[in-house]
Amino acid sequence: MTMDHLTDEQKQVLTMIRDFVRKDIEPIASEMEQKDIYPHDLVNKMKALGLFGMSISEKYGGMGLNYSTYALVIAEISRGWMSMAGVLNSHLIMAKLVENYGTEEQKNRYLPKMATGEKRGGIGLTEPNCGSDVAAIETYAVRDGDDYVINGTKMMITNGEQGNTFAVLVKTDRQIKPQHRGISCFILEKGPGFKSGRHLDKLGYRGVDTSELIFENHHTPITNLVGGKEGEGFKQMMDGLEGGRINVAARAVGVATAAFEKAIAYAQKRHTMGVPIAQHQAIQLKLADMYTKLEASKLLVANAAAKKDRGERCDLEAGMAKLFASEACAEIALDAMRIHGGYGYFKEYPVERYYRDAPLMIIGEGTSEIQKLVIARNLLQKFKSV
């Protein structure tokens, strides 16, 4: 990725990140990922670099980066090891949600500690019986004096084991229709009645933890209801996911960039029929397709991030960026493996990791099918015929 069109601030931040990725992440990423070892040292380095507060306002101790810069940083980290971006993503979605919708007391209580990484966040939407259909969640809260009592299970939660503080969607009204109006968002901290459950073993995106969260008569004070209002949780989280989708699309750009770079380097070194394989037109056609898809992905991400930075809703743009970039990443990762021939199938070459990491971007923060529904809904609004 060139830095030609970046602002001075972006160049400065990206130079720091590139240095970190090259020196600290790249040399150990494949081994840690394959062995599913949690990267405690790298996480501590990310804390020291201030990355846990990347998009939190300076007022609350963060770096205050806008979405455009944040997306560039996430792509750069993912180019080294996508799992490391996962450690930050849901933590920062939660922080943004608290900053945008929390009470002043909640912001002061949580954001400075989230910015340092002392409080490690995540988001809990998905449950054993529902993921895409968020409105159908079954975890519920019942008011008990100055507390709510929460029961239920969340599933596939990133940072579920290493995180300690989560933004969790919970039904406070199980009768109301439409169902999403009965959903509230709570800031929940691990403690009596709230623990992580099973560690979930994954195809790719290993090293970082994905687990269940279990609530058994967990008491939380009413002051932990985001914004102090019941029934607002669905809206608050969907707004947060807009930023999350930009992040996932940026992760796809990072993985696809790494896959392309490894493929074009290998194609110039590997010889068949007396010439480097890069001289064969079949390989050239692949490289041309890969890079065109990669550049288109970057532009879609930049477009969505710029709109979000202007303070506008960008469901359409974030949905298109996430849909296109994640599908393109999976195709580019497969092509990179093909260009490596048999070697691409072995763990000694990082392209096998990119190939296993790529499908997560198609699923997380809403599958491609759900992105298409979001895109179509927005198009029908935008091009409404009277």
Ligand SMILES: Cc1cc2nc3c(=O)[nH]c(=O)nc-3n(C[C@H](O)[C@H](O)[C@H](O)COP(=O)(O)OP(=O)(O)OC[C@H]3O[C@@H](n4cnc5c(N)ncnc54)[C@H](O)[C@@H]3O)c2cc1C
């Ligand atoms: C590694 C990993 C980490 C994750 N981290 C988190 C996290 O931190 N927090 C969290 O809350 N969740 C997390 N998730 C869950 C993720 O968001 C869900 O897996 C995703 O939203 C899909 O939900 P589901 O798995 O229940 O699939 P389902 O909703 O059951 O969908 C199954 C299939 O049906 C399709 N489908 C569903 N509804 C429709 C429809 N209306 N029209 C057309 N097709 C449809 C889907 O696209 C999919 O192909 C994570 C998932 C993974 C794999």
